[in-house]
Amino acid sequence: MNIFKSEISLNTIVSVVFVPYGCGRPLHKNRPTHGFAFNVGCDVTYHFETGETLVCHADELIYLPKGANYTAKFDNEQSNVNTGVYAVNFLLNNNEAFSPKTIQVKAKTTLHAAFSKMNVAWRKKDVAYRDDCFSLFYKILKTIKTDLANYAPIQKSRDVLAPALRFIDERHTTEQITSAQLASLCNVSEPYLRKLFHNLFGVSPIVYIRNLKIEYAKELLLSAEYSVTEIAMITGFNDAAYFSREFKKATGITPNGYATLFKAKQ
Incomplete structure (x- = not known):
């Protein structure tokens, strides 16, 4: 008990x-x-x-x-x-x-x-x-x-989203995941899925996935072992130009600018 x-x-x-x-x-x-x-x-x-x-x-x-x-x-x-x-x-x-x-x-x-x-x-x-x-x-x-x-209501929302969150964790860098897929996994409608994501994380499912990719990309950029094109492929963006646009949209700075900025601080 x-x-x-x-x-x-x-x-x-x-x-x-x-x-x-x-x-x-x-x-x-x-x-x-x-x-x-x-x-x-x-x-x-x-x-x-x-x-x-x-x-x-x-x-x-x-x-x-x-x-x-x-x-x-x-x-x-x-x-x-x-x-x-x-x-x-x-x-x-x-x-x-x-x-x-x-x-x-x-x-x-x-x-x-x-x-x-x-x-x-x-x-x-x-x-x-x-x-x-x-x-x-x-x-x-x-x-x-x-x-x-x-x-309690937050935990209930997490329980409903658990199948989607597991799926995202396992495949967000290898598949182009859609809200429809996630809603089906959780047995809820797409509007309700988006509502739960906004309540828990403050963003839509697609932005949540993008943010995970961006965080992974930051780690790879700081490692200095990969080019921007390689990182775009590794993180699932699959296109360097698209990756750069999304990275700047999320962080306010380009991937190369991010790497340069944090190297200067070290």
């Missing part, structure tokens, strides 16, 4: 702590509590005894199940004293089992502030500090659930 989509009843908060980068023990056996961990400026990789591996990136939160066995390893080297992980360890009023899960929300500043305030309240232990921590705990959950509710 996904704890972020479930109604949970908090029994008690056992501890709140900020673990600076590089500190903390890497091996965890039979975790005694449930846990939320929010990363500040660092990535942490979790290897679970079940074989599952999760990477929790900066500004992301991970749920760690009670009873879990896992290792936790900081990934990227950091020297900032404010870099680390906020950890909230807690118990629930029921025995439901939840799976480990990472999540990133748009309101990351709100989450960061809530974890920071909870950590301060727990350390200072002023009057009613537990009440403050309970309130902040549920604020964190509300922030996550609100974000998930807002994200």
Whole structure:
């Protein structure tokens, strides 16, 4: 089960702590509590005894199940004293089992502030500090659930477009893909397909495909291993003049101008 989509009843908060980068023990056996961990400026990789591996990136939160066995390893080297992980360890009023899960929300500043305030309240232990921590705990959950509710329509659109996006990824440099093909793959009309693309990516399917080709072309230009004509063929434009027009339309600069500009910056 996904704890972020479930109604949970908090029994008690056992501890709140900020673990600076590089500190903390890497091996965890039979975790005694449930846990939320929010990363500040660092990535942490979790290897679970079940074989599952999760990477929790900066500004992301991970749920760690009670009873879990896992290792936790900081990934990227950091020297900032404010870099680390906020950890909230807690118990629930029921025995439901939840799976480990990472999540990133748009309101990351709100989450960061809530974890920071909870950590301060727990350390200072002023009057009613537990009440403050309970309130902040549920604020964190509300922030996550609100974000998930807002994200649901976007995810639904991605699910509908999944066959088209896979097809584009596999063939955008080798075939001339049409909107009609993509609509057929997704079992939707062409107007609805274009609407979904505009909602998700802000462009039509054809422009989306063109932009993928342009990004690939940029990499090839910077490699200095291919001519403009060769790149036009490799990326699926199939004509140097057409490629140059589309590249300038997308970037405001010609392919050769792009290569020259970025070489000058190196």
